[in-house]
Amino acid sequence: MFTAPGPSPHGQGQVKQVIDLTENSKTLLHLLSVIYPMDPIVPDTLGDALSLLSACQKYRMDSTATRVRALLSARTPPLFTVANSFRAYGIASRYHLEEEALRAARLTLERTMCFDTCGEDLRLISGADLFRLYGYRNECTRVAKDCINEMIDHKPPPLSSNSCSKPVNIGKYDTKELQSVPRWWHGHFLSRVADRPSPKTVTDRPAFERAIPLHRDASWCSVCLPLDETRIDNTICAAFEAKLGPVIEQVSLDHILGRTPGLMCIAGPSR
Amino acid sequence: MSLSRNYVNFGAPFDDSDADIVLRSGFTSVLAPGSTENLVVATDFLVHKIFLIKASSVFKSLLSRSLSSSSKTLDQQNAEALKRGIKRDIQGNLPVLCLSEDRDTVHRLLTAIYPIDIVYPQTFETMMKTFAAARKYGMPSVLALFRTYCSRVAPIVTAENAFRAYVFASNEGLKEEALEAAQLTLSLPQTFETYGPGLCNASGPALRALWKHRGMAVLLIKCGVRLCLKEVGDLRDWKLNLPDDKDCCCIVPVPRLREQFVLFTEKIPQNFSTMNFSNFVNTMLSQGGFNCTSCKRQQRLDNLRLFDCLERHVRGQIEQVSPVSLVVITTNDVLSRRTTNCCHFSMVWGKLLIPSRPVVSLETLVHHLIAGTRM
Numbered sequence: 001m002f003t004a005p006g007p008s009p010h011g012q013g014q015v016k017q018v019i020d021l022t023e024n025s026k027t028l029l030h031l032l033s034v035i036y037p038m039d040p041i042v043p044d045t046l047g048d049a050l051s052l053l054s055a056c057q058k059y060r061m062d063s064t065a066t067r068v069r070a071l072l073s074a075r076t077p078p079l080f081t082v083a084n085s086f087r088a089y090g091i092a093s094r095y096h097l098e099e100e101a102l103r104a105a106r107l108t109l110e111r112t113m114c115f116d117t118c119g120e121d122l123r124l125i126s127g128a129d130l131f132r133l134y135g136y137r138n139e140c141t142r143v144a145k146d147c148i149n150e151m152i153d154h155k156p157p158p159l160s161s162n163s164c165s166k167p168v169n170i171g172k173y174d175t176k177e178l179q180s181v182p183r184w185w186h187g188h189f190l191s192r193v194a195d196r197p198s199p200k201t202v203t204d205r206p207a208f209e210r211a212i213p214l215h216r217d218a219s220w221c222s223v224c225l226p227l228d229e230t231r232i233d234n235t236i237c238a239a240f241e242a243k244l245g246p247v248i249e250q251v252s253l254d255h256i257l258g259r260t261p262g263l264m265c266i267a268g269p270s271r
Numbered sequence: 272m273s274l275s276r277n278y279v280n281f282g283a284p285f286d287d288s289d290a291d292i293v294l295r296s297g298f299t300s301v302l303a304p305g306s307t308e309n310l311v312v313a314t315d316f317l318v319h320k321i322f323l324i325k326a327s328s329v330f331k332s333l334l335s336r337s338l339s340s341s342s343k344t345l346d347q348q349n350a351e352a353l354k355r356g357i358k359r360d361i362q363g364n365l366p367v368l369c370l371s372e373d374r375d376t377v378h379r380l381l382t383a384i385y386p387i388d389i390v391y392p393q394t395f396e397t398m399m400k401t402f403a404a405a406r407k408y409g410m411p412s413v414l415a416l417f418r419t420y421c422s423r424v425a426p427i428v429t430a431e432n433a434f435r436a437y438v439f440a441s442n443e444g445l446k447e448e449a450l451e452a453a454q455l456t457l458s459l460p461q462t463f464e465t466y467g468p469g470l471c472n473a474s475g476p477a478l479r480a481l482w483k484h485r486g487m488a489v490l491l492i493k494c495g496v497r498l499c500l501k502e503v504g505d506l507r508d509w510k511l512n513l514p515d516d517k518d519c520c521c522i523v524p525v526p527r528l529r530e531q532f533v534l535f536t537e538k539i540p541q542n543f544s545t546m547n548f549s550n551f552v553n554t555m556l557s558q559g560g561f562n563c564t565s566c567k568r569q570q571r572l573d574n575l576r577l578f579d580c581l582e583r584h585v586r587g588q589i590e591q592v593s594p595v596s597l598v599v600i601t602t603n604d605v606l607s608r609r610t611t612n613c614c615h616f617s618m619v620w621g622k623l624l625i626p627s628r629p630v631v632s633l634e635t636l637v638h639h640l641i642a643g644t645r646m
Contacts, residue, residue, distance in 0.1 A: 092476065115461050115482045122482055126440070127473030133462040136471070 027051045034064055034071075044072050046079045047090055054095035067155050069099070082110045086118045089133060091126030101129075102253050109198035109248070113137055132253055138249050140197040147247045148240070150192055151179045157186035160211070161218035178236050179243070184215050189240055199244035203237040273464040281378065284387055288514035290317035293367040294381070295360065299374040314374040315362065324420060328409030329355060333368070354406065373451060376400045383413040391420050395427050395436045403443045409539070422451065430458035430544070434481075436468045441477040449477075453484045454589060457543040461485050488589055489540045495585035496536040505529055511573045528572060531555055539585065546585065551578045 021028065030052045043049040049072055056065035063165040072079060080088050080100075085107035092100035113115050113134065118125065125133075158164075164183060188211050192202045212233070215221060280286055294316045302312045325329035333352055352359060352368070360367035365600060382390045392398040398421050405414040410567050411520060421427045428436040428448075433455035438450035459465050461482070470478075503509055506529050535554045538545045552574050 001519070101596055113463060115463075115478075119482070120479065122479035123475045125475050125478075127470035127475070130463065130473075130478070131468060131470040 017099055023051070023055050027055050027194075031055050031064070033059075034067055035061070040067075040071055043079070046084055047091060049079050050088070050091045050095055050097060050100060050178055052101060053097050057095070057097065080104055080107060084108050084121075085111065087121040087124055090121060090129060093129040093132070094124070094126070098253065105253055106198070106248070108133065109137065109140055110196055110201045112195050132218050136251065137197060140248050141193055143247050143251060144193045144197045144202065144244055145190060146195070147244055148186055151243070152182040152186055153180075155182050157182045157190065158184055160184040160187060160215045163219040163221040179239055184219075185236060187213070197248065199241045199248055202244060203241040205233060205237055208233055208237055278315055279310075280315045280317070281374070284385070285316040285318055285381060287317060287319070290319055291365065292318055292323070293365050294318055294322050294323075294360075294377055295361050295367050295369045296374040296377040297369075297371045301599060313369070314377070315367070315436065316377060317365070318381065318385075322384050326410050326413060330368075330408060333357070372400065372404045376404050379417075380404055380408070380410065381411060383416055384410070390414070391417065391425070392427065395432060395439060398427050399436075399439050399443050399445055399448060402445055402448060406445070410493050418447075428452050428455060430455050433459070434466050435472075437481060438469060438473040438477060441474065441480075442472065453481055454488075456481065457485065457488055457589070459544065460542070489541075491588035491591060492540045492543065492585050495588035496539060496581070498588075499581045499584040500533065501533070502584070503577065506532065506572060506577075510569045510573050528555065531557070532577070538579065546582070548575075548578050551581075 023031070026048060030041050030043055030048065033039070034052075045050055049068075052068055053065055054067060056062075080103055085104050088104035089101055089108060092104055115122070118130075122130075162184065181226075185208070188208065189202050192204070192207065196202070277298070277303065281326050294499075296314045296316070298313050299310050300309045300311050302308075320330075320334050324334055333348060349359065358369040360369055372380075375397065379397075382388065383405075392401050393510075398417070401417055402414060405417065409620065428451065437449055437456060438451035439500045440446075440452055463470065464503060466473075504580075505526070531554060535551060548607045555574055555577075557573060
């Protein structure tokens with residue numbers, strides 16, 4: 001059973017069959033290194049990584065793709081970063097790598113989306129994909145705002161210049177109260193959602209800490225976050241981030257705000 | 272006419288019995304004769320070679336060679352035709368040139384070369400198709416005729432549809448139209464919200480070129496504003512001359528109005544649409560007139576001349592931008608050029624709202640742009 005057969009008499013002296021592939025040698029090397037019993041060669045650039053995943057997808061090598069994704073996730077430093085998120089999104093979308101496109105799209109939430117931020121990366125992102133990303137971000141903004149508004153039962157949060165109505169109970173760490181009683185920080189978080197709807201950016205600690213003195217100076221509030229400020233800041237921000245995270249995670253690239261039938265004709269069908 | 276053969280005759284005036292060639296359009300949806308049903312068919316235009324030869328270098332090349340019909344010449348002729356997407360056929364005893372353009376585009380071209388009423392494009396989609404066809408078949412006079420009409424007589428591309436026009440022109444490889452549309456996009460903010468679903472037809476390289484164009488334009492607008500401010504100085508020479516001014520030199524500087532003028536110009540790079548005359552007059556008149564300390568009479572600035580000066584400098588600078596050159600021109604190039612290449616062209620009042628032709632070569636830029644578009 002385990003005896004290796006000798007060379008086929010039919011194969012002897014014959015020229016080896018050649019299959020011309022469109023992938024470059026680097027991609028093929030990466031691909032073969034993953035499927036052969038050897039140490040896998042993990043791509044070290046974003047372009048190479050996405051090219052490899054694209055090849056896996058093209059040749060329907062699902063298990064290999066899963067393995068490649070695991071290898072890429074374990075890689076340090078990570079290939080997908082906030083800084084290259086627009087480029088990653090553009091390349092991933094071009095290769096029809098939905099998982100990577102969504103991953104990159106989520107990272108773009110930590111940046112504003114305008115022509116200047118996309119900059120030179122624009123050449124890698126088709127207009128249709130940009131429009132899709134724009135819709136995705138709009139949807140993220142919408143659900144994040146809804147999430148915050150629902151916490152306070154859609155009551156308008158008090159202005160930052162208003163004094164807090166009652167002290168924050170830091171002793172109990174009652175995050176429910178921190179979230180549900182309308183406070184100026186609801187307005188603070190809402191104002192940050194529109195530009196960069198990432199849970200991490202919305203609840204950015206330094207930004208929150210900068211907002212506190214502004215609130216105090218404007219309102220003469222003496223009851224807001226006394227004493228252990230850092231601890232309570234973290235509590236508030238962590239509570240909101242924990243709420244916003246799953247909500248944003250549920251938004252997909254096809255869950256586009258305003259994807260009316262008319263727009264779908266223009267933007268193309270969901271992928 | 273034979274529907275079974277998937278083509279119909281256009282009819283008058285392209286059905287003359289003395290026609291010596293047939294131009295067949297690409298497949299187009301047309302209303303079936305005597306019916307309300309649409310058919311997707313090609314359309315035959317019975318025309319005269321002489322008109323085609325005179326109007327088009329491509330048809331001249333194709334049709335003149337056929338007069339000397341050696342087999343080699345015919346091969347070359349067929350190869351050239353195929354290169355341009357033109358197939359040959361025979362209809363009765365007439366040769367047929369099968370074009371890829373739709374029926375309306377071919378019709379518009381023919382109306383421009385025949386002594387009949389010209390049918391002009393009414394939308395920028397049809398405009399771009401017509402321009403592309405005129406360029407493809409080497410019809411410069413026809414192209415100029417349509418361009419003049421569509422940009423001067425009845426402008427089709429406006430600030431509101433400029434982005435879509437830019438995308439369309441980029442996709443069609445129409446460099447000059449892309450540039451003109453890009454210049455018109457300056458009147459609206461460059462945001463994804465502004466462009467909306469129009470983005471879907473745009474290629475990445477075309478968007479990048481437009482972004483570069485905007486950046487360069489803002490730089491040059493600032494440069495134009497600086498040149499203008501330098502020219503107008505403290506505004507002492509820009510007052511409106513009144514009949515009795517001979518007795519008074521009235522050269523007192525007007526810092527208040529100068530400040531107002533500077534304020535107006537500062538908004539232009541951020542929002543180009545603010546640069547219009549009514550806005551300018553409103554801004555300047557909000558400060559009222561001023562009294563000459565010598566003759567004590569109220570004076571006013573010559574706002575028309577002042578605005579003309581501003582427009583001359585700013586538009587003169589903008590004309591230096593092109594989507595293609597942006598790929599190869601660096602900021603340093605622009606900064607060094609701004610001091611030496613201030614465009615001093617005469618601009619009549621009526622021309623102020625009409626985008627001007629680019630003054631620099633666009634070949635390289637367009638090459639990049641088109642190559643990128645078709646990646």
